Amino acid sequence: MRRRQLLTATAIGAAGIAGCSSDSGGDGTETSTGTPAGTPSGSTNESGDGDLATPEATVRRFYDTLYGNDDIEGANELYHPESQAPPIREANFSDFGAVSAISAAIESTAVISQSDSEAEVHADVAYASPAGSAVQTDWFTLAPSDGEWLVLSWVPESVRNQGTRTPTASN
Template sequence: MRRRQILTASAMAMAGLAGCTGGDSTNEADTEGSPVVTTVEEFYTTLYENNDIEGANAMYHPDTESREMRPSDFEPFGGIESIKATIVSTEVVSQTDSTAEVHVEVTYNTPLGSATNEDWLTMRTNDGEWFVDYYLSDEARSDMSQAEIEEVMNQS
């Protein structure tokens, strides 16, 4: 099923950084400190600063169809401990009381090189807390049609 392939590619593409360049989002206005942005920042911190794949997996919505990340997803880049990520900016593209779409410009540094990419996340609440629902990296989106991207981003 194409949707399962997209979700698998999205999870694996978190580490798919070599040779990719991202967008040039500069919108930081009015998003700093919002609960949804705080959750996004905690997700990246947990995964890339703390090297805690299980902790990042725990930040996915309980009802997401995204597969859990595994250490093997990051092995081509020297393992999770070899990947450093710095959030350059975040933009909350749309938000309701229970869903949000967030674009995150991130600079990744790996033993293979550096790249600045724009990751897209959909977020959903559960018991009043924000969770990651879907993650689409620059790399994953480049292999998808606009209709496929919209389908995934509108799942929440």
């Protein structure tokens, strides 16, 4: 099933993001929110962190946690309890030295679909690493849990562009 393949590819995508081409590969059907990179999306709680009340706020928190704070465990905590995706691990970033060697800035996000039980969000992200830089459109599927939207799957464009090949993890 395609969804299971995408869930499996989620963690693998962490390693593949920086070595991609600069072609965004968008299909032109997305509607950007127009929120510039670095602009908070959603409200803030008492600790100053963006909340997880909307799918887009969760996507922004995910990138800020993983690439802004280099916090792999914190990013894993943003996965939904029912997610079948393997956790992100430090080994996923070994080709680049570490997660700290990669930067990611969200250029825009688009809610492609949303219901009470699931949402799909696409994020145009400018990546930079020792392997190069590129703007990619990453796909997220999210679901609510205890009043917060959490990540079911994260599929970077570099993983989707691998076609029918079976990706292999560098464990």
